[in-house]
Amino acid sequence: MKRMWCWRCKQEMPMLDEDEYAEIARLYSEATLAVKEYRRTWGIPLENASIHERFEPVRARYESITGMKESNENAIMHHRISLYGPPCKQCNKPLRTPKAKLCGACMLPVQE
Ligand SMILES: [Zn+2]
Ligand SMILES: [Zn+2]
Numbered sequence: 001m002k003r004m005w006c007w008r009c010k011q012e013m014p015m016l017d018e019d020e021y022a023e024i025a026r027l028y029s030e031a032t033l034a035v036k037e038y039r040r041t042w043g044i045p046l047e048n049a050s051i052h053e054r055f056e057p058v059r060a061r062y063e064s065i066t067g068m069k070e071s072n073e074n075a076i077m078h079h080r081i082s083l084y085g086p087p088c089k090q091c092n093k094p095l096r097t098p099k100a101k102l103c104g105a106c107m108l109p110v111q112e
Contacts, residue, residue, distance in 0.1 A: 001066050005093040007104055008078055014066035015081045024065075024076060027058045031073075085110075 001020060006013040016024060031054045038046055046054075055073040062076045063069050070076050085095025088103040089111075096104040103110065 002081055004081065004084065005105075006079065007093070007096055009075060013075075013079050014068050015079045015084070016062075016065065017081055020065050021080045021082075024058060024061055027061055028055070028073065028077060031055045031058060 001014050001016060003012050004015045005011070006015070034054050035046055035051055058073045058076060059070055062079075083097065085098045085100050087094050088106060088108055090108040091103060091106040093103065093105045095110065101110055102108060
């Protein structure tokens with residue numbers, strides 16, 4: 001876990017390394033499958049409230065890794081260190097992707 005600036009959340013957020021992320025991703029796909037399974041079996045959409053409940057293990061795991069409560073599991077899924085590039089030489093915020101050609105925060109071009 002590492003605290004890094006998240007351009008989507010516009011604040012510093014705890015980001016997951018690959019081991020931590022693998023665990024979260026597994027819980028997330030289990031929850032997704034359970035929701036799909038429910039829809040297939042019953043042919044009716046789950047209420048938003050019960051969908052939220054199914055993703056509880058994802059949020060609980062994220063909280064125990066990072067010590068931070070996050071109520072939106074989709075935000076958790078983009079808090080993965082490897083999605084971001086190295087820190088910008090000017091503003092020190094991580095580039096938005098490992099292949100970014102310029103910094104999304106201060107627009108400094110990335111030099112090779
Ligand atoms: Zn974020
Ligand atoms: Zn920058």
